[in-house]
Amino acid sequence: MKSGRTVSLRPVKNHPVYHGYACAKGRASPQFGYLKGRLLHSMKRQADGSLAPIESSQGIREVASIVRQSVERYGPRSVAVYTGTCASMYTAPWVFADAFLEAIGSPMSFHTMQIDQPGKPIAMALHGTWLAGHANPEQADAWLVIGTNPTISMMFPPNPAHLIARVKKRGTPIFVVDPRRTEIASKADVFLQVPPGKDSVVLAGLIHIVLAENLQDHEFIAENVRGLESLRLAVRDFTPEYVAQRVGVSAAQLQAVARGYARSKRGIAFAGTGPNMSPRGSLTEYLRMSLMTLCGHWRRAGDEVSGYGVLIHPPPAFAQATDPTPATGLGVDMRVRNLTKTAAGMPTSALAEEILLEGEGRVRVLITLGGNPMAAWPDQLRTLAALKKLDLLVCLEPVISDTARYAHYVIAPTMLFETTTATTVFEAASVLIPLYRTIEPYAAFAPPVVQPPEGADVIDDWQFFFDLAREMGLSLTIKPVSYMFHPAKAQERAVKLDMARRPTTEQMWEILLADSPVPLAKVMAHPGGQVFDMPRREVMPKAPGWTGKLDIGNADMLQDLRHTFLEAHSEDNREYPFLLIGRRLKDRWNSSWREHSVITRSWPYNPAFMNPADMSVLGLSTGDIVEISSRRAALRGVIEADRTMLPGVIAMTHAWGASPEDDVNPADVGANTGLLTDNTSDCDRFSAMPRMGAIPVRIRPIKDEPASVAAEANISSV
Numbered sequence: 001m002k003s004g005r006t007v008s009l010r011p012v013k014n015h016p017v018y019h020g021y022a023c024a025k026g027r028a029s030p031q032f033g034y035l036k037g038r039l040l041h042s043m044k045r046q047a048d049g050s051l052a053p054i055e056s057s058q059g060i061r062e063v064a065s066i067v068r069q070s071v072e073r074y075g076p077r078s079v080a081v082y083t084g085t086c087a088s089m090y091t092a093p094w095v096f097a098d099a100f101l102e103a104i105g106s107p108m109s110f111h112t113m114q115i116d117q118p119g120k121p122i123a124m125a126l127h128g129t130w131l132a133g134h135a136n137p138e139q140a141d142a143w144l145v146i147g148t149n150p151t152i153s154m155m156f157p158p159n160p161a162h163l164i165a166r167v168k169k170r171g172t173p174i175f176v177v178d179p180r181r182t183e184i185a186s187k188a189d190v191f192l193q194v195p196p197g198k199d200s201v202v203l204a205g206l207i208h209i210v211l212a213e214n215l216q217d218h219e220f221i222a223e224n225v226r227g228l229e230s231l232r233l234a235v236r237d238f239t240p241e242y243v244a245q246r247v248g249v250s251a252a253q254l255q256a257v258a259r260g261y262a263r264s265k266r267g268i269a270f271a272g273t274g275p276n277m278s279p280r281g282s283l284t285e286y287l288r289m290s291l292m293t294l295c296g297h298w299r300r301a302g303d304e305v306s307g308y309g310v311l312i313h314p315p316p317a318f319a320q321a322t323d324p325t326p327a328t329g330l331g332v333d334m335r336v337r338n339l340t341k342t343a344a345g346m347p348t349s350a351l352a353e354e355i356l357l358e359g360e361g362r363v364r365v366l367i368t369l370g371g372n373p374m375a376a377w378p379d380q381l382r383t384l385a386a387l388k389k390l391d392l393l394v395c396l397e398p399v400i401s402d403t404a405r406y407a408h409y410v411i412a413p414t415m416l417f418e419t420t421t422a423t424t425v426f427e428a429a430s431v432l433i434p435l436y437r438t439i440e441p442y443a444a445f446a447p448p449v450v451q452p453p454e455g456a457d458v459i460d461d462w463q464f465f466f467d468l469a470r471e472m473g474l475s476l477t478i479k480p481v482s483y484m485f486h487p488a489k490a491q492e493r494a495v496k497l498d499m500a501r502r503p504t505t506e507q508m509w510e511i512l513l514a515d516s517p518v519p520l521a522k523v524m525a526h527p528g529g530q531v532f533d534m535p536r537r538e539v540m541p542k543a544p545g546w547t548g549k550l551d552i553g554n555a556d557m558l559q560d561l562r563h564t565f566l567e568a569h570s571e572d573n574r575e576y577p578f579l580l581i582g583r584r585l586k587d588r589w590n591s592s593w594r595e596h597s598v599i600t601r602s603w604p605y606n607p608a609f610m611n612p613a614d615m616s617v618l619g620l621s622t623g624d625i626v627e628i629s630s631r632r633a634a635l636r637g638v639i640e641a642d643r644t645m646l647p648g649v650i651a652m653t654h655a656w657g658a659s660p661e662d663d664v665n666p667a668d669v670g671a672n673t674g675l676l677t678d679n680t681s682d683c684d685r686f687s688a689m690p691r692m693g694a695i696p697v698r699i700r701p702i703k704d705e706p707a708s709v710a711a712e713a714n715i716s717s718v
C-alpha cells in the first residue's frame with residue numbers, strides 16, 4: 001500500500017474486547033494524517049521570525065549542535081524534555097526521550113502526569129500500597145465516583161456507557177460526587193451535587209459516618225493498617241450535619257452514601273481530574289484511599305487478578321501492604337520555591353519559572369514531545385514568557401500548534417497508522433490506574449497501515465532522539481518496558497544500542513518488549529489483537545512474617561484536613577462570586593486534531609456552561625460574550641445555558657483558544673482557561689500543582705468592546 005492513504009475506520013463487529021465499538025474520534029482518526037496544516041516537513045525559524053521548511057536530518061544536526069553547546073556551557077540540567085499525551089500512547093517516544101536525558105545526565109524529564117492527577121502517586125506513597133490492588137470496575141460491588149465522567153472521557157475503556165449499563169443492571173450501587181449532573185450522575189443511586197474543591201470535606205464526612213456507625217472492617221485494619229486513631233480524631237468535627245451544611249446536601253444523603261459504600265464487599269472509590277485540578281487534590285486522593293482501606297475494600301488472597309500481563313510483566317499480587325514512602329524530596333531539587341521531584345515526577349507547573357529564573361542551572365533548552373504547553377499548562381501568561389526566553393525550543397509536532405509557533409525547530413513526526421504501536425501503554429496504565437483494567441488478557445501490535453503522504457520528510461518520534469544522540473556522539477541505553485514494574489530486571493536486560501546503525505522498528509520493539517509474557521512474535525501474528533489464553537492469576541496470601549502496613553494517619557495530610565475545616569470561616573466570595581471548573585467534551589481530545597470537523601462539530605469553541613438561574617440574575621442569554629476574570633487575568637467566553645450546572649459554578653473545557661498575543665473572537669476558537677491560573681499561588685503543598693479548578697472568578701457582560709483591550713491587559717500583567 002505504498003501510495004495508499006487511510007480513508008475510514010470500521011470497528012470489527014466480533015472483536016473480543018471492543019465488540020464493534022469505536023468513539024467518534026477513533027472513527028475520524030484515519031483522516032488525522034491529512035488535515036489542513038499537517039506538517040510534511042520539519043520547520044526552522046528564520047531571521048525574520050517566520051518558520052520555513054528544513055530537511056529533517058539537517059534540522060536534527062543543527063539541534064544537536066545547540067544542545068551540545070548548552071550542555072557544555074551550562075550543564076546537563078539546562079536541557080529539559082516535556083512529554084505530553086500524544087507521546088504517551090506510543091511507548092517508544094518516551095522511552096527514547098528518557099534514555100536521551102539519561103545519556104546527557106539531565107534529570108529534567110517533565111510529563112503531563114504532574115498537571116493531570118499527581119495526587120494519585122503522592123497519596124499512594126504516603127498511604128502505602130496494597131500489592132493486590134482493588135477490584136476492577138466490572139467486578140466491584142459499589143462505585144463511589146468523585147469528579148470523573150467516564151461516559152465522555154472514556155476512562156473505562158473500551159465502552160464506558162455499556163459498562164455502566166451492565167453494572168447498573170446487576171444492581172451495583174453508584175454514588176457520584178460532582179458539581180454538575182453529568183452523564184454518570186444521572187445514573188447514580190445517590191448524587192451529591194457539591195461545589196468544586198470540597199471533596200476532602202465530603203470524604204472526611206463519609207469517613208466520620210463509617211467510624212461513628214462502626215462500619216469499618218475491623219479485622220483488615222487490625223492486621224494491615226496503622227493510624228486509625230489519628231484519622232478518627234481528624235474527622236471528629238466533620239459530622240454529617242456540619243458537612244451537609246458546608247457542601248449543600250442533606251445529612252441523609254451523606255449517610256446513604258457512607259452506608260451503601262461501606263457495606264459493599266469490594267467497593268471501589270475513584271477520583272478524576274475534577275477534584276485533582278481543584279485545591280488539595282493530594283488530600284482528596286489520600287482520603288479516598290483511606291476510605292477504601294477503612295472498609296477493607298482491597299483484593300484478598302484468592303481473588304482473581306484480571307487482565308494485564310501479556311506484554312508487560314505485572315507487579316506481583318500479594319494480599320499485603322507496603323509501608324509508606326516519602327512523596328517529595330526524591331533526589332532532584334528545583335531552583336524555584338524549594339520544590340523537588342515528587343512521587344508524581346518533576347513538577348511541570350514549576351518549569352516555566354525554572355526557565356525564567358536567571359542564574360546557574362537555568363533550563364535553556366526545551367524539547368516538547370506530543371504535548372502542547374501553551375494550550376495545556378497552567379498559567380498561560382508565564383508559559384508564554386518562558387517559551388520566549390528559551391535559547392532553543394524544539395517541538396515534535398505534526399502541526400504548528402500554539403506551542404510550535406514559538407519553536408526554533410519543529411520536527412515533523414509520523415502519525416497514527418504511519419507508525420508502529422502496541423497496547424503496552426494500556427497494560428501499564430491498567431496497573432497504575434486500575435480503572436483502565438480490562439478483564440481480558442488482551443494485546444495488539446499495530447504495524448504501519450500506510451506510508452506517510454507522498455513527498456513527506458517525517459520520522460518517528462523515537463528516531464528523533466536516536467539521531468539526536470548519535471549526532472551528539474552519545475550512546476543510548478534502552479531498558480525494556482516489559483520489565484517496567486521490575487526495575488532490577490529492567491536494568492539487567494538493558495541494551496546499549498549500537499549507535500552506528502539506527503535499529504529498525506522491529507528491532508526496537510524486540511528490545512522494548514524483551515521476554516514479554518507472550519512473545520512479541522505471537523502477538524504480531526494476530527493483527528487486530530487477541531485475547532490470549534493466560535493462566536488465571538490469583539492474589540497470593542501474605543508472606544509469613546510480613547510487617548508492612550498502610551498508614552491512614554499521615555500527620556501532614558491530617559494537618560491539611562484540619563486547614564480545610566478552619567478555612568470554612570474565611571471563605572469570602574464577594575469579589576469573585578463564581579467558581580470555574582473544567583469538564584471534557586465528547587468530540588474533543590485536549591488540544592489535538594482541532595482542524596478536523598469531528599472535533600469541532602458540536603462546538604467550534606469551548607462554551608462557558610452556566611445554570612440558567614445565574615444567567616437570569618446577570619441578564620445573560622446563550623451566545624452572549626462575557627469577560628471572565630480571576631485574580632490572575634481575564635478571558636472572554638461565550639455563555640451557554642446548562643441546567644446540569646450547580647448554581648454559582650461555571651464550566652469550561654481546557655486546551656482551547658489561542659495565545660494571549662492573539663486578538664481572537666472567542667466564538668471562533670474559544671478561550672484558554674490556563675490564562676486564569678497562576679503557577680505560584682494556591683499550590684498543592686505536595687505536588688506543587690497550582691489551583692487549576694474551582695478558580696474564583698467574576699463575570700462581566702461585554703457587548704461592544706474591542707477584543708484587543710482584554711488581550712493587552714493580559715500581556716502587561718506578566
Ligand SMILES: Nc1nc2c(c(=O)[nH]1)N[C@H]1C(S)=C(S)[C@@H](COP(=O)(O)OP(=O)(O)OC[C@H]3O[C@@H](n4cnc5c(=O)[nH]c(N)nc54)[C@H](O)[C@@H]3O)O[C@H]1N2
Pocket residue numbers: 083084085086087112115116117273277369370371372373375376377378396397398399401413414415416461582583589590591592593654655673674692
Ligand atoms: N485548566 C486545565 N488545564 C488542564 C487540564 C484541565 O482539566 N484543566 N487537564 C490537564 C490534563 S489531564 C492533561 S493530560 C494535559 C494535556 O497536556 P498536553 O499533553 O501538553 O496537551 P495535548 O493537547 O494533549 O497535547 C498533544 C499535542 O500532541 C500533538 N499531536 C497529535 N498527534 C500527534 C502525533 O502523532 N505525534 C506527536 N508527536 N504529536 C502529536 C497535538 O498536535 C498536540 O499539540 O492538560 C492539562 N491541563
Ligand SMILES: Nc1nc2c(c(=O)[nH]1)N[C@H]1C(S)=C(S)[C@@H](COP(=O)(O)OP(=O)(O)OC[C@H]3O[C@@H](n4cnc5c(=O)[nH]c(N)nc54)[C@H](O)[C@@H]3O)O[C@H]1N2
Pocket residue numbers: 085116146147148149150152153154155177178179180182195196197198199271272273274275278581582583584585586587588589590651693694
Ligand atoms: N472526550 C474526551 N475524552 C478524554 C479527554 C478529552 O479531552 N476529551 N482527555 C483525556 C485525559 S488527558 C484525561 S486526564 C481524562 C480525564 O477524565 P475525567 O477525569 O473523567 O474528565 P472529565 O470528563 O472532565 O470529568 C471531570 C469531572 O469533574 C467534575 N469536577 C470539576 N471540578 C470538580 C471538583 O472540584 N470536585 C468534583 N467532585 N468534581 C469536579 C466535572 O464537572 C466533570 O464532570 O480524560 C481523557 N479522555
Ligand SMILES: [Mo]
Pocket residue numbers: 112116
Ligand atoms: Mo490527562
